[in-house]
């Protein structure tokens with residue numbers, strides 16, 4: 226396991242060393258690109274503020290992800306069960322999924338108020354809703370005709386077929402959507418904060434510090450946001466391994 | 479009362495359109511309780527369609543099908559059918575035992591009884607040791623045996639099998655045929671078996687139904703009067719070879735027409 230990680234670790238450490246070396250050798254100014262050591266020093270000096278901001282942003286991102294994900298699951302189940310729901314809702318969902326929904330951020334601020342956490346949760350929820358729903362519907366419907374006939378031969382009802390065939394069939398689709406949604410949720414939360422909101426949030430922290438030309442601080446916040454993103458993604462991956470150990474993407478051959 | 483009774487059964491797909499297909503036509507067939515009837519014929523002659531008509535997976539366009547004196551729809555709701563398709567159609571996310579339990583679960587059997595029944599069925603197909611494996615960890619032949627165990631788990635009165643051994647190698651195939659006969663002897667199930675192997679049809683059956691295509695209809699029914707129980711020696715019996723020839727000629731007549 227560790228052996229397979231060595232190349233990635235090598236590239237990571239090597240990248241940091243090259244970054245540090247380039248910044249020092251060419252005397253690059255901090256407002257263009259601070260050195261990793263400078264960012265690390267700022268990180269430890271500003272830990273308390275950063276973690277407060279990070280916790281606020283992360284919790285709204287998580288709340289939005291859970292809300293949007295739950296609504297998407299309900300909607301997808303309805304769309305799989307009733308054809309008219311599918312025919313009515315899916316074209317709009319696909320259309321919405323190809324528009325940059327994040328542009329709703331300033332509008333959400335005016336709807337919910339700048340300081341309301343619901344503005345962030347709303348933006349994140351709507352951002353993750355469409356990809357999760359569309360993927361889940363695809364998974365629910367992409368069952369083999371022979372599997373459906375098998376269920377019919379047992380005189381299984383619609384709900385039984387949904388529960389025992391379609392839903393398990395769709396879980397790999399759900400997880401690949403959730404991995405995308407995990408990243409989207411942090412993007413949504415932070416970009417929404419760029420447009421205003423509570424001061425102790427990562428988005429506001431980054432814009433404020435950048436405005437004050439304190440780029441080490443801004444970079445420290447960017448690093449923290451990245452760490453949150455990576456952690457969230459890996460939590461989804463861990464859950465996926467537990468829930469679908471049978472799937473090709475997970476099984477140990 | 480016979481297990482199956484078909485009279486004047488026909489099926490037309492996409493009637494009235496330019497893709498109209500007369501898949502089967504004018505089928506009359508009586509199958510008695512405990513009989514093993516094989517259906518053989520050129521590909522596309524409507525064998526699968528015939529099986530699906532019996533199993534209520536598609537409605538007939540003409541004629542009537544009666545199963546244990548009931549409509550196919552009633553028989554399906556009464557869980558009279560066990561079906562085995564050409565591919566095993568196991569659910570990837572269920573381990574072998576859970577796959578066998580699937581129909582029992584749907585039929586509302588309690589957990590303890592379910593797992594006892596699944597274990598017994600897996601022993602029947604000699605896969606008891608693999609109860610905790612996932613389907614992808616099994617070979618094609620083993621997967622097909624799981625599918626058979628699953629079809630037998632709820633003790634259906636009629637087993638409908640569509641080229642179930644088609645994807646297997648010759649050795650596995652002969653072993654599976656022997657197992658199927660043994661299981662049938664133990665359970666007394668009526669079997670309708672689609673195949674395109676002449677030796678397989680003759681070895682397994684009490685009767686072989688030969689079909690022709692366009693439209694798919696029965697041209698000949700050959701009684702297989704081989705001694706029971708069938709065994710390794712059966713395949714070397716003179717009568718076995720005579721019957722092979724008889725079925726082969728029946729098929730040749732069909733393909734020449």
Ligand SMILES: Nc1ncnc2c1ncn2[C@@H]1O[C@H](COP(=O)(O)OP(=O)(O)O)[C@@H](O)[C@H]1O
Nearest residue numbers: 491492499501520521522523524525526527528
């Ligand atoms: N669902 C369907 N729609 C249209 N045509 C079909 C359908 N199923 C089967 N057919 C046609 O009916 C004929 C008989 O098919 P099938 O019963 O599968 O033959 P066999 O199993 O003997 O190979 C074929 O011409 C096939 O193309």
Ligand SMILES: [Mg+2]
Nearest residue numbers: 525526527640
């Ligand atoms: Mg067929």
